[in-house]
Amino acid sequence: MALAPLASITDLEARGVTVAAGEVGFVNGSLDSASSVIREAAGSPISEATSTVDLEGDTETRLRLPGLPIRSVSSVLLDGVAVTDWKLRSGALWRACGWRPGCDPANVTVTYVHGLPEVPADIVDLVCRMVGQALLVFRESDDALTALADKPLSQERIGDWSATYSFAPDYSVMELPEKIRNRLAARFGGNAQAVKSR
Incomplete structure (x- = not known):
């Protein structure tokens, strides 16, 4: 059985993010993805x-x-x-x-x-920040395929407006910096070896 996401749309809304009806599916998928990335880095389900x-x-x-x-x-x-x-x-x-x-x-x-009976506030916040970034990309895109391409803005100029986007294939808003990955592993026990969760 899949574990519930580490944060919810309600948690996003508590941070001032309004999720439109047409965005619910995308946001729920992003909550699942961000939670999986964080759990993998932690080596733990974090939640009980x-x-x-x-x-x-x-x-x-x-x-x-x-x-x-x-x-x-x-x-x-x-x-x-x-x-x-x-x-x-x-x-x-x-x-x-x-x-x-x-x-x-x-x-x-x-x-x-x-795991913990309640997800720590900093973990909920981390999930919400990752999903918030994904939602920004989704909202700025003309179509869903462009949103999934993750082209982060790497340079911007205001006078005679210009923008440069990074198309690095290894970049995603669902990536965690090495420092955060190491902190999660140290905090939650490193390498998970669970073969089955119920």
Whole structure:
């Protein structure tokens, strides 16, 4: 099941952005896209989710779970067999005898609840800013195809008006600067390995 966007049209409107009826579909798609980009950078759903992950078990006593913060764990399987001799400590499962029963690598399947019950205000704001930029491009375009082309203004002159647009193929209003990507990864736990969310 797809996760809900990290912000809504109501959040945009609370920031003074009016969304016309003909823009709702575009804005909802942009909210989904911006949320996906932010979640990918964070390595976490950010908002509360129930996930099942498959992790490689080894001889270490701690098995770190992706998608901080970890709120609860409902099921742990070691090579398909339920285990209960673990404790949840600081976003990791601790088990005295480690996570590999023999010499071969083990598969640990964990079902757990993680993320925050309420999306932090700065994350909502970041999504709204990204969507606001996309909406500006959409409104300035003659057609939807031009809006999707993302041609940011890179230079403008007022006397005898002139404008220069960047057509860099790697640019998008849905891109996050490296500094913000690093901050999100550090804050929410880095690399998500969730294989299934419910």
